[in-house]
Amino acid sequence: MGDITIALDAMGGDYGAKIVVPAAIAAVQQHAHVKIYLVGKQEVLAEHLSGVASEYKDRLIIHHASQTVAMDELPSSALRTKKDSSMRVAINLVKERKAQAVVSAGNTGALMATARFVLKTLPGIDRPALISELPTLVNRTRVLDLGANVDSYAEHLFQFAVMGSVLVAAEDNIDSPTVGLLNIGAEEIKGNEQVKHAAQLLTESNAVNYIGYVEGNELLKGKVDIIVCDGFIGNIALKTLEGSAKVLSRIIRETFQQTIFSRMIGLLSFSVLKRLRKRMDPAQYNGASLLGLNGIVIKSHGGANVLGFTAAINEAVVEAQKDVPNLIGERVSVLLQEGLLT
C-alpha cells in the first residue's frame, strides 16, 4: 500500500479550520502512510497547527489559498469568482495528481459544481452522484444519488447502480453487491416512469446484481447493499431520516423529564442513554462520496464535528487505497464496449 495524499478544504463548513485541523491531526495519527494538504489561509492554519508534535506535522502541509466559498454562495458565483478558494485549490490538487482525494465540508452546490467542472466526469458517466451510508442496524447500506442531480433519466439511474456496485465491491470486498431501486408500493402504478424504465434496464443487463424494488420503510433494514434513486428522492429520504432521528431523540429526552420519577430514572439511565446517543450519532456515518469523476471527492456534513470530519477523511483514505475512480473507469469501459452504456 503506497502513500496516500488527501487535500482538505480547511476553511469549509460551519466551523472551518477549528474542526478540519484537529480532524487532520487525528487522521495522520491513525494512518501512518497518509499525508494531508490543509488548503486555506496560511496564517490561520499555521496557528491551528502550532502545538502539533513534529512527527505528525511533517505530514500536515499547509497549502495557501486566499479565498473562501461562503456556505450560502451560489455555485455559479463560486465557480466564476473564487478561483483561489480553499475549495477550488484543494480540488485542483486532485486534478494535478498531487492528491488522490479532496474532502470538503463546504457549500454542497459549489463543491459539486466545482468538482465536476475541474475534474470532469469519467467517459460513459453523464452525471456524478452522491453516495453515503445509512445507519442500518445490520449490514451496511449505501444510497445514491443523495442530491447531486434532479430529474434523472433511467439511464442515469443505471449508471448510478454501476458506480455504487464498484464502490461497495471494492470497499467491503463483496463480489457482487446487491442493488435495489427505491420505489413505492402502490400495486399497478408501482413506480414512476423513470424507475420502471430503470428496472427494465437493470433487469435486461447483467451489469449489476439487481434484486428489485425497495420501499422507503426498508431503507434501514440492511437488506440490500446499494439503493439507487434520483437525487431529489434520495435527498428527501436522507433529510427525513436525519429529521426523524432528531425528533425522536428529543421525544426520548422529554419523556424522561416529564415526572420526578422519570427524571430519576433518566439519571440512572445516563450510561444507557449515552450509549444510545452514540449508536445514533450521525458523525460515524459522515462523508458522502461524489462518484463518477476523475478523482475522489468527499463531502462532509457542514456541521460535522471533529469525529465526523475524521470519518469523512477516512472515507477518502479507503477510496484512495482502492483507487475507486480507476475501478469505476475500468468497469464503465467494459460496459461501453458491451454497448450497455453509451
Added chain:
Amino acid sequence: MGDITIALDAMGGDYGAKIVVPAAIAAVQQHAHVKIYLVGKQEVLAEHLSGVASEYKDRLIIHHASQTVAMDELPSSALRTKKDSSMRVAINLVKERKAQAVVSAGNTGALMATARFVLKTLPGIDRPALISELPTLVNRTRVLDLGANVDSYAEHLFQFAVMGSVLVAAEDNIDSPTVGLLNIGAEEIKGNEQVKHAAQLLTESNAVNYIGYVEGNELLKGKVDIIVCDGFIGNIALKTLEGSAKVLSRIIRETFQQTIFSRMIGLLSFSVLKRLRKRMDPAQYNGASLLGLNGIVIKSHGGANVLGFTAAINEAVVEAQKDVPNLIGERVSVLLQEGLLT
C-alpha cells in the same frame, strides 16, 4: 350537527372484521350521532356483533357484500371482477348518498382506483390525493400526496395545495393555513422542474397561503400546516419515517438489554418507556384521506389495530361533519371562475 353515517369496508385490511367491528363499536360509543354500515359477509359480521349492547347495535347496521378484495390483488382486477366486494359496496353507499364517508383498511391501489371510478373527481380536480397527518412534536402538519399519484405536474401540486388548505382550514378552524412545497436544498438547482413550476404557480396566485420550500428534515418540525409533494416523494418520505421510527424503537430496546445494569434500568424505566411508545404510536395518526372526490374516502393502514382503525373512523366523522368534499368543491369552483384552475 345532523346525523352522520359512515360505511366501513368490514372485511378489509390484514385482520378484517376482527379489527373493524370492535373499532365500529368504539366509534358509536364515542359519537352518539354516528351510524355505521358494516359492509361485508353477513354471517361473519353478525357473529362479531353478537355480544354488543342493543343501545349500540341499533347504530351498527350490517350491509351484506359477498366478495372481498385481496390485499395483493391488482386494482384493475378488483375493479373488474369484485363488483360485490365489501370495499366496492361500501363506496357505493357513499355514491348513493346513504353514507357520507367510507373507511377501508384494504388494498390501497384497489381502494384508490375503485373510489375514483365510482365517486369521480370534483370538477377542476384532475387527480385525487392522499393526505395524512405526521407525528410532529408541536402543531399538526399534513402531507399530500402520499402516493395516490406519481409523475404529477405542477398543476396537480397546485390542486393538492388548494385541497389540503380547505381540509385543514375546516378541521383545525384556521383561517389561512400555511402551505410549503417539499424540496431539496441544493442551492441553484433547488428543486426539480415540477416543484419550481409549482412554486411559481403558488406564488403568482393567492389561492393558498404559500410560504415557500420545506426540506425533508423539516417534515416533523411542525413549522407549516400543509406540505405538498408528488405522491412518489410523499410515499417515500412517509415510509422512511415509519421505517426509522421502527428501527429507533428497536435500538432503544436493544440498548436497554445490553448489560445486566441496563436491563435493570430498563425494568425501572418501564413506565417511561411505555409513555415513550405511546407517544410514538402510529395508531393515533392512522387514517389518510383521499381528497378530491365526490365523497369522503379514508384509507386506514392495513395492519392497523382497533385504536388505529377507530382513529380512521374519527377522521371520517370529522370530515363528514365539516362536509369537506363540498367545501373543496366550492373553493375549486371559485378558482375555476377566477381562471386559476382549468
